[in-house]
């Protein structure tokens with residue numbers, strides 16, 4: 001159980017819980033980010049904040065402070081690190 | 088014949104191609120762009136659907152969910168409910184979906200099904216889906232959704248438009264409804280509780296869709312609209328939500344959870360293939376959003392944009408200038424018999440309108456670059472990079488698009504603040520937008536740089552000053568926004584959930600169209616506002632005439648040559664004209680900025696529209712010169728202009744200090760009637776518009792004084 005904000009760029013996680021009371025989380029749920037969904041932290045912005053996360057075939061920005069309360073499960077069935085590019 | 092026109096609304100997620108489709112169906116030209124939130128208001132047009140069926144098609148802003156948060160999203164829900172003033176509820180809905188992300192797009196469609204209106208689905212961007220190897224069984228999808236028409240289209244290629252027309256005809260004639268999902272029994276009864284309670288209170292039973300909004304959304308928009316008394320709501324809503332909880336759902340998460348679970352089943356077997364997607368975005372983002380390269384490229388792109396606008400426009404500007412000069416040289420002798428008419432045409436109209444039209448190439452090139460940026464998909468990335476800086480002054484990345492649009496023109500910038508949910512954050516952004524250096528400021532910068540900075544310090548400094556002037560507004564906008572958001576409005580930190588769209592090659596047709604639209608607007612302004620103001624300024628500078636002026640001067644100084652006599656007469660004429668008298672009366676206000684009465688006249692005449700300044704200077708400095716006053720002479724006249732009295736007698740009026748002060752004044756001053764009106768409209772009253780006007784104007788005056796007084800002492 002880790003906050004989404006602590007994922008490394010390229011790391012995957014499965015959403016365990018969010019906070020439906022918050023407006024941001026309501027937006028994310030409308031976009032399809034629901035518990036059980038696998039997501040990936042694609043990158044951090046050059047200044048460290050916001051984050052770009054990928055789920056359901058779309059990339060969405062999210063501020064660090066908002067990502068703190070999204071709890072993800074870095075479970076065995078999620079790739080822990082993005083497979084290194086075979087250059 | 089028909090009593091009331093049939094209206095059909097285009098609804099869908101942002102950036103799916105609604106406006107592109109709207110344009111293809113109506114032949115109109117709504118703005119399109121590759122970032123979420125291009126369309127921010129309702130627009131309608133006529134669409135011919137064959138067999139003599141004509142419908143009014145309505146293009147709307149994009150939204151992800153009917154639980155609307157920002158004003159642009161609210162427009163959609165208002166239109167769908169028929170509660171927007173001046174528009175009736177649509178007879179049917181065409182849902183525009185991005186074929187490459189059906190699941191998310193169907194969430195909105197599934198919510199729309201609850202409105203119980205006839206509905207058709209258009210799966211747009213089929214070309215991209217095809218490229219990704221994604222196959223969609225539209226027949227199966229239609230069947231699963233209760234037989235509503237489902238068609239594929241590629242709006243920007245014009246493919247599938249005929250089948251969209253047929254689908255519209257079908258919804259209008261056959262009124263197919265999309266099948267609603269089967270809600271769990273507890274949810275149904277919770278909805279019933281709300282329906283009954285509202286009915287008991289207001290006497291009117293609300294629609295199922297309204298009951299759902301009350302049950303599932305945390306805001307009170309719907310209850311307020313229905314006039315449900317505040318006191319009675321709370322216990323009822325709590326009771327209803329407890330029932331949803333009993334079914335095992337968090338009430339605020341129930342709606343997406345239930346819809347998405349339903350839609351996963353609907354889509355099962357409908358789509359196949361399309362695994363290797365998002366290829367180009369990932370690779371390009373690695374560079375464009377790179378920790379080090381990203382900001383460097385961002386800065387490079389922004390600087391490159393302004394530098395190239397300046398450099399690329401140089402030659403076309405010279406050609407237009409030459410054309411204007413040629414015209415003057417041809418017209419002047421023909422009118423030599425009637426000096427007043429000659430002066431009106433050459434000093435007034437040609438000099439004034441010409442001085443303005445010269446900037447057409449710059450406007451064209453500016454919009455070339457802006458629309459390439461908008462269509463490529465970079466815009467959302469720029470917002471992503473800048474968000475951190477914006478959050479520092481209480482705004483968010485969504486303020487980026489309004490602010491960047493502000494560099495072209497404040498009005499679209501102000502309109503696009505509608506995508507910001509929080510009213511206070513929107514207000515703060517709207518307040519900052521007019522500080523951005525809009526294209527109407529370009530002419531005065533360019534004139535001053537070409538006439539003074541370039542000749543004195545070389546072309547290198549010319550572009551440094553140009554770029555610098557574009558930053559002046561920004562430099563003052565940031566602390567202004569900071570103070571406003573932190574101390575006055577106390578804006579809470581804003582969420583920033585922005586979809587980063589895929590990259591695409593800018594489409595030449597759209598780019599050229601954007602350029603053309605802006606050029607047309609610019610030219611029509613030259614033919615109307617600028618033309619009229621030019622004539623007024625000319626008349627005020629020309630009258631009253633003193634027929635004995637030449638005699639008086641000769642009597643005073645008999646030694647003057649005839650050429651000198653003529654020049655002195657002209658100067659004396661302008662000084663005693665209405666404008667001369669007025670300018671001199673007001674000039675003391677601007678004296679600390681180093682403005683003489685002619686500049687003062689220009690500044691005052693520019694309050695309705697700041698670009699008037701170049702025309703005004705064009706008229707005041709060329710009046711009485713006739714054919715002589717080509718662009719070279721205008722520049723020369725300005726370079727040679729000297730203070731004739733006061734402590735500065737004999738020194739040039741356009742000293743470096745005065746030139747810089749004038750540019751800074753124009754960078755900061757609130758000189759645009761339409762901007763003030765739009766600001767009042769967008770902030771819901773004159774209070775903020777007036778605050779913006781006085782703040783910017785006073786700030787401009789103070790900074791012009793500071794710049795003048797400092798530079799005059801250094802140089």
Ligand SMILES: Nc1nc2c(ncn2[C@@H]2O[C@H](COP(=O)(O)OP(=O)(O)OP(=O)(O)O)[C@@H](O)[C@H]2O)c(=O)[nH]1
Nearest residue numbers: 102103104105106107119120124125126149241242
């Ligand atoms: N490849 C492809 N691109 C398309 C198609 N239709 C639209 N686009 C592009 O998608 C982008 C978004 O188009 P718009 O028409 O502005 O989308 P919209 O739905 O009106 O967006 P908002 O007004 O922001 O809600 C533009 O860059 C279009 O050129 C299509 O069929 N295929």
Ligand SMILES: [Mg+2]
Nearest residue numbers: 105106125126
């Ligand atoms: Mg649109």
